[in-house]
Amino acid sequence: MKKGIYLDIRPLTGTVGEYLPLTVSIVNKSELEPLWDYMVGKYHYLGYEKMIGPRIKYLVTYKGTPIAALSYNRAALKVGVRDKFIGYDEDGKRIFLKHIVNNNRFLILPWIKIKNLASYLLSQTLKRLKIDWVKMYGTRPLLVETFVDHSKYSGTCYKAANWIYLGETKGFSKEGNTFVYHGNKKAVYLYILNRNYKSFIPCHQPHKKRERVPNMMLNIPDWSPTILEDVGITVEEVQNLGSMLDDYLSIYDECYTHVGQRKNCEGFVKGLLSNIDRKSIEPIALEYFGEKGVRPMQIFFKSSLMDDEKMLEIYQVRLSSDIAEPDGMLNVDGSDFPKKGKASVGVQRQYCGILGKRENCQAGVFIGYSSSKGYGLVDRRLYMPEKWFTEEYQKLREESCVPEDIQFKTKVDIASDMLKSTIASGKFPAKWIGCDSFFGRDKEFLASLPENYYYFADVPENLKVFIQMPVIGVPEKNGRGKRFTKERALTDPIPVSSIANDTSIPWQRIILAEGSKGPIVADVKILRVIDAEDIGGKTYLPGKEQWLYIRRYTDGKTKFSLCNAPEDIPMEELHKAATMRWPIEQCFEECKSYLGMGDYEARSWPAWHKHMLLVMVAHLFITELRFYFKKNSGSNHATGQTSY
Secondary structure, eight states, rough: OOOOOOHHHHHOEEEEEGOSSSSSEEEETSSSSHHHHHHHHSSSTTTTOOOSSSSSEEEEEEEEEEEEEEEEEEEESHHHHHHHHHHHHHHHHHHHHHGGGEEEEEEEEETTTEEEEHOOOOOOOHHHHHHHHHHHHHOOOOOEEEEEOOOOOHHHHHHHHEEEEEEOOOOOEEEEEEEOOOOOOOOOEEEETTTTTTSSTTOOOOOOOOOOOOHHHHHHBBBOOOHHHHTTTOOHHTTTTTHHHHHHHGGGGGGGHHHHHHHHHHHHHHOOOOOOOSOSSHHHHHHHHGGGEEEEEEEHHHOOOHHHHHHHHHHHHHHHHHHTTTOOEEEEEEEEEESSSSTTTTTTEEEETTTTTEEEEEEEEEEEOSSOOEEEEEEEEEEGGGGGGGGGGGGHHHTTOTTOOOOOOOHHHHHHHHHHHHHOOSOOOOOOEEOOOHEEEEEEEEHHTTTSEEEEEOOOOEEEEEOOOEEEEEOOOTTOOOOOOOOHHHHHHHHHHHHHHHHTSSOOOEEEETTTTTEOOOOOOOOEEEEEEEEETTEEEEEEEEEEEEETTTSSOOEEEEEEOTTTTTTTHHHHHHHHHHHHHHHHHHHTTTTTOOOOOSSSSSHHHHHHHHHHHHHHHHHHHHTTTSOOSSSGGGGGGEEO
């Protein structure tokens, strides 16, 4: 083996789901490039050869162990079946060829026997290639080709990853300025990255059909300056954003039944990312489509047959591929939206967290996800107050298009259902479950959480706990009152706010995260406490022992959390859990401040859920901008690594 290069040759078997997440790194001109070169030279049947021109080398590792290597470079000059399939002339080919990329090497080390790994890596690296190639070489890849030696391989993984078989080569290879016949014909496969690739061919006359949202609109320089400042993008980099957004939105193409849905969907996302003051249907439609575009967009939100669930599925897969980690955190949070009137679906006078009082509002329940790589929202559901299921509200339910199978559920029940569904999907591996104080104070909710997760639950400042195990007994009769018969704690628990104010328990300063303007710090108090179980009449019994984690931010705000992790858990893990709760609050702040999360004016059930979904889609684009521009991000993306 080459000096200084070592490979773990212990076999890995099973299914690809058992080995997620996998880390995919660009190794061009890095200290890992010699390892990539060695692996390909030693174990690929074609060996290693120096690539000239644009190229990307991807190294795939599992927990630091190399398992696969892939590379993409410039396309072959002449491929008869490919050129016939595309249908360009020589002049068109000369210009268009730069948009074709060749998958020239794909190696899975011979001792790696993971089922479906090959097609999975092809699918995932192609998603990344669309962005990486633009970033590194300034050209949009539209098609990807590869050649398979059918005498050695059947091409099954390419077929499974939806590549198109075009036919065979003629058995020639280029040597210098001539082509020499060698007789070894190879199968040609093509993957379409952009289904509108023919519009990039010079002088091509497309068939008559409705076009997707034009790139011109996506490139209009009206991006929100606040968003760009937050991401850290320069003026020069702004010109690439339209192309990047177009590529990003194309992953949702299969969600539409006709081009009008795509037009309204992509136009609305563009509006959410723009500098429009109010990001609701009418202002966005007027800005991009004029007065005639308002009604179609209203219909799109209320009754469009766009496959929202498919879009959510694609979104979740993409979000997971960007930020999932084995020790991530699933977060349960509520968010309220003040609304006037009584006609908006689910609206009623109830406690509104954003206003800090009872007010007319709608309440949403959200599942989020956070890790050391990033954060984002996973799912959303509108809470429907119980009175909305009475006979009095039947007409409003119908007008609001509330599905007939929707029944009254508490916010806690909704959160439990969404959490179970998210865990069952397997997309978001996690060690922790976090929640805000509304859910954290509900002991039944905490008790219902899966046993193989630790919870890190925010709680209100008046929640009572015991600092030490109290004495249990039956109090003696005092005065003429009733004689006590039931056992209880003979000492009273104290509110967690009292512990924060107790000067005998010291504060410890820690760095929660590295923000764009410097470290985000907080003072913390961490101690073991005992639950106070309220048994009525202002009397209590001790419950289970757990951690109380108090953090006081520099702005004076104090947060209280309970955690059921074992007593011997390293403090570093508790600190990490605290850092994964904070980003979800940041996520809501970004969605409301930048992306118009609360600006919607639609009144129906479908429109509310579609609006929230598109806000999530827009937020993921911002997240990926942070990754790919390597700004304001402490994630692995800043070093060119992505986990899938």
